[in-house]
Amino acid sequence: MKRTLFPLITLVGWLTGTACAQEDPFARLKTYDFQQRQVVEELRVEVQKSLAEPTNRARLEDGLIAVLRDPTATFAGKQEACHLLRMLGAERSVAVLIGLLGDERTADIARYGLESSPSPTVAKSLMTALKTARGKRAVGIINTLGNRGAADAAPALVPLVTHPDRMIADAAVVALGKIGTPSAIAVLRATEGRPLLVGQALLRAGDRLAAGGKPVQAAELYAFQAKRGRESAVRVAALRRLASVDPKQALAIGQNALTASDERVAATAGNVVATVADRATVRKSVPAWRKLPPVALMPLLAGLTARREAAALPLAESALTAENELLRVTAVQALATLGGAKAVPTLVTVAATGQGETKQAARVALVQLPGADADAAILRTAKTGEKSARLALLGILAERGTGEDVALLTASVADADETIVTEALKAVERHRVPMENGVLLRTLTDTSSETVREAAQSTLVANARLVPGTEDALIAALEPAAPPVKAILLGALARIGGDRGLTELSKAVGSSDADVKTAAITGLAETWGDARPLPLLLATAKTDAGKTYRIQALRGYFRLLGQEERMPPAERVAKVKDGIAAAERPEEKQQALGILRETRVPEAMELANAALDDPALFDVAADTALYLAAEQKKGDATLPAVKGPATLAALNKIAQKATDDTVKGQARKLLGS
């Protein structure tokens, strides 16, 4: 259907749609333009109401039929009329809809109303129309007959299977499959060529037989296709269906197909055999199945696992050493599902010594292995197994997280073996296992290993989010602790970031012990996460006797200031100014200038401008000033340029003094010169 007068359609539609707003809806539908939807919506609502309350139905049906009969009605209007008649299921509209089938422009929209019409006359009328239809019109009618399952239409469709128009011939094959009467099946079986299309049509006919209570006939059709289908897709689909209606026959055909050279067939055979094989067959077949290629063995083993077929356990055990990694993973899953607690030693070995995905699969299987027997087997191995097995199980215990698992992890944290302790601590932290603080603190304070101490510190920090009172426990442990331990406790408090921890860190900044003091200043300057320690850090930067401490404190001061985005800009600049005043080296002043870049207020520019007078700061100050003086993009937002006397002064200085021509040029450009 060629449609070319689009602008005209649009113009006329809009004009008429507006002008006719109050008129009879059917008159307006005749001029519907594809976008003034008001009338379509009104009629849709009316049609739906009439389905609940039929008094208005005849009027609606008559109105819509009148639209279809009107030669001046638009295509859009007629299309909607057909759609609405379809909703109505109107029997009286059949004649007019059949009439539209004769015109290529309206044949499709006519079928909208006919395809689901409850009228018993539709099929006969369609067959009459089919006699004179050609091309797509004929195909459409055939499709509708097929979709309606019109058994009476089979004789009319049979000769079309060999129609010279391939489109019509194919449509007839598909429709006969949907109709699925004995005569239709006979014709399809006798049809040569198009093996995929015909094969699928026959399967569809088989589906109709199966659903209609004729499983034996369906099985015969499926088995024929499963054995003799010329297309692997048909053989596969037939075998799948056969399993549903005749498992014994499916097993026999499937067993033979397990070694088929066509991988699709072999894979499906594995899938089907897994579903239909009885236990005795599985037991008897395992030796032969061990030799199957992965393409058949994987679905076979996975399918047997899914139905919990214990006789398949030896198959899983042998597949554990397969070259194919995905098959090994399948074997691990099978072993865990079918073996349960008995599989624990093997799974632990794989989790400890396996590689890649196989190892990971064993880990996950152990984490998810259910039942009290499994619990006991895992705990037994974790207590008495080889070191590699114990190490592998620590994370698994943490993930399982039962009471006994946690108890064993707690014991492992106190193990004599440093590697076990470290891994146990890491597992507890990684899997967020709440742990008794006393155990962790004892480990931290008693160990001589730096590695264990650091692991214990991290675990305590993680524990603080899970166990109330962790911060208090750490603080209580501070007093009696030796300085190196105290240092690591302070580090933990800095990472936790609580109020009481801050108090302790503040006290420790004044400690006479170098380890403790260093830990406190490092914790605040390099670890702490908010602005609360700013006054203390600035005071330390100004007054501490040790230069290293002063510098470290000031750097921490600027770090925290830089990440404190909620502070008002003026306050921030004032604090930067205080920090610069305390700075003894250009490096810290440069750090301060970096913070100013993100503080777009005139006061920031004033500081940058002042810094331009210090040759050691000139380059960084110029960079900051140019950044502030220009408009910046940040995400979707545009940050305005900082303007004012300080900006002009800074840009003039840069334009005059910069040694880099690019920098100088940027300044001049911003000055507009």
Place this chain on the structure above:
Amino acid sequence: MTDLGPINRRSFLNRLVGVGTGTALFHIVPASALGRAGRLAPSNRITIGCIGMGGMGNGNMDAFLGQPDTRVVAVCDVDKNHLRDAKNKVDRHYNNKDCTAYADFRELLARKDIDAISLATPDHWHAVPAVLAMNHGMDVYGEKPISHCLAEGRAMADAQKKNGRIWQTGSWQRSVDNFRQACELVRNGRIGKVVRIEVGLPTGRPCDPVQFKEAPPELDYEFWVGPARWHPYCDQRAHWNWRWQLDYGGGQMMDWIGHHGDIAHWGMGWDHTGPIEIEGTGEYPKQGIWDAATTYYFTCKYPGGVEMIVANGGNRGIRGGTKWIGENGHWIWVDRGGLDANPRSLLEEKAGPNEVHLLRSPGHHREFLNAVKTRQPTLTPAETAHRSASIGHLGQIAMLTGRKLRWNPVTETFLDDPGASRMLSTPMRAPWHL
């Protein structure tokens, strides 16, 4: 002879479900599959044809190009520009000119050397190529929502089972940890008995008057319209915007029901069922070509009395994302990048060894490829996707009819409502059919 007893269509299909779709006890899926690059047997390489090369199609193709054991061998689109760009991208990736470009998906599906297709066409173009591909023995990675109408979804789900194919839907949120965690918490009863579920989806918008015109020469518009009702071309019709037109998509509601509605079902273990009562209202534009509901609010009642509200976010307080509410007032909410609960301590909980563990996905595309090799079900088989999409289809019908509908999720029929029943399917223009 069979000893299975009388068989009707539904039990026949249910038995088919049992073939290879059993639930494995251990949800482990490897992040890499057969072999490593350089020693991959040809039979272990999955050849892929991509149909629909717009936004999602390109994204999915990129994902497959990035896998070591796949080979994208063909691309297909009715827009010559999309097609050219896709072919060029594939050829650049493999440093050759081997990728074949097709304007007609039937030619691509006729190839014997393609194992799986990636299908990312507009909704009205899902069912025909999907069913044909599965009839041809191909596996499918298909975009959500799986279907344009409920009957098409049923046809696709049946085609997957009957043909023994693997299907993964682009409902990729199931492969993301926070969604899995939320669903595990719900499944394991952490909020007690669930009484209400809220699914918040985006709000739609109408479109201004358009200017109809000839389609651009690079677009085969007749093919693009395909089985759907014909409407004249305009710039607001095809690429991307098809979503807002009921003849080609289903509005924001259908565009997202396969995400947050799908997650709601996953959390409840409702992958094979649906609601029993549906009612609601929607605001359908009265002008312009975008006719899908812009705002909407409908309620689905499930067996056991659980209510699911689906609405555009903000409508009567519904929050975007998926929220399950328990009888004691505890709740879990999840969205992209967000997971929240009341009480918040629930977020620290995990599934123990004797509880439900949902699949830990190695990535949505990877999980599909592994399933292609093991022939085990994916996270989102066609049946699952069909049930998720059904929420939206049923809600749409309820809003369009303005009636409370009663639904049988086993037979998938309305009770005593032939008018609503006729809306379950959409007739196709010739020559297209399922």
